[in-house]
């Protein structure tokens with residue numbers, strides 16, 4: 330069971346809403362820090378362990394600064410994300426660049442920042458060499474194909490566009506060695522939102538075994554394996570969070586068996602987890618705008634899927650709390666909708682909730698990763714603000730809401746006035 334409790338009272342929320350109108354995302358600094366510490370502690374047996382926060386989950390520099398303060402690195406996959414890393418003062422090997430279908434300018438930026446470059450394809454060795462030059466440390470992304478079952482978000486590995494085949498890994502590291510690269514890493518990421526700790530133990534086992542095989546066949550020494558992201562979170566109240574200690578102990582067992590036993594230690598272990606780090610500690614706060622009774626009963630909110638796309642995109646469950654009505658005896662069945670002209674713009678379908686009225690505050694849980702960040706402007710929808718609930722109870726705005734001026738900023742209306750038809 331995961332308890333779906335809120336870090337604020339209804340009164341506190343009302344106070345916040347007076348200053349920052351709904352909808353907005355709000356993150357809980359205390360909870361983010363506490364989880365970050367738990368994560369690092371679980372893996373403290375590994376010298377040089379590092380978690381690179383996958384910044385695409387919530388690309389806000391304030392959140393990154395908090396996590397950096399806890400000792401996290403950053404995992405980037407685009408030019409904008411690399412720029413953001415630079416803007417929060419991150420550089421060198423605290424940046425992991427795990428991209429795919431990558432343009433040269435992004436490799437150039439990653440190299441300029443001294444980031445660890447994680448290549449997605451064997452052809453990128455030459456592409457990187459021709460456009461930027463090979464760095465002294467290179468990592469490859471492995472796609473285990475039929476060796477591993479995927480899950481619904483990423484799909485089956487052999488149908489996933491990412492990574493090298495096993496044969497390509499052998500060929501790729503051989504080429505790197507020949508070209509004088511001295512430092513090596515190995516990465517994989519084959520699942521997303523996975524709640525079974527054994528899944529990660531099995532992934533670690535596959536990578537450790539591969540490191541042993543690659544090291545002995547090619548005579549190279551690996552510095553690290555990167556187990557990627559994909560640690561799931563309990564979106565549903567009946568689900569349990571991943572037991573990090575259990576996962577870590579399982580990984581240690583495989584480490585001893587394949588790495589220590591073969592004299593390949595020290596081998597660092599990295600993660601690039603996004604969802605688990607901030608997901609449960611961010612909330613989308615909205616208000617009921619309209620109640621509608623037709624063939625079904627609808628609660629229309631003042632937000633929409635551009636604030637949180639997961640339910641529409643994956644049919645994902647997000648828990649909903651109605652502050653002040655938690656213990657209400659009257660329950661009703663609702664579809665909770667947004668205002669986009671797309672019928673799948675629903676935060677919840679057939680959800681039993683307390684009887685709602687216009688003006689009720691609605692809190693949507695687990696929106697702290699792949700929430701605000703997936704926002705878009707389709708249908709002229711504007712992205713909401715992001716707020717941070719600080720440890721001392723203070724609330725600060727860490728990103729303002731978009732305005733119509735932002736929306737129209739790429740258009741030239743003077744040009745339109747002169748445009749003859």
Ligand SMILES: *Cc1c(COP(=O)(O)O)cnc(C)c1O
Pocket residue numbers: 383385386404406427518520521522557558559560601602603604605698
């Ligand atoms: C999205 C992504 C992550 C983070 O995944 P989570 O499910 O948020 O942990 C890590 N690495 C890569 C390469 C990704 O694309």
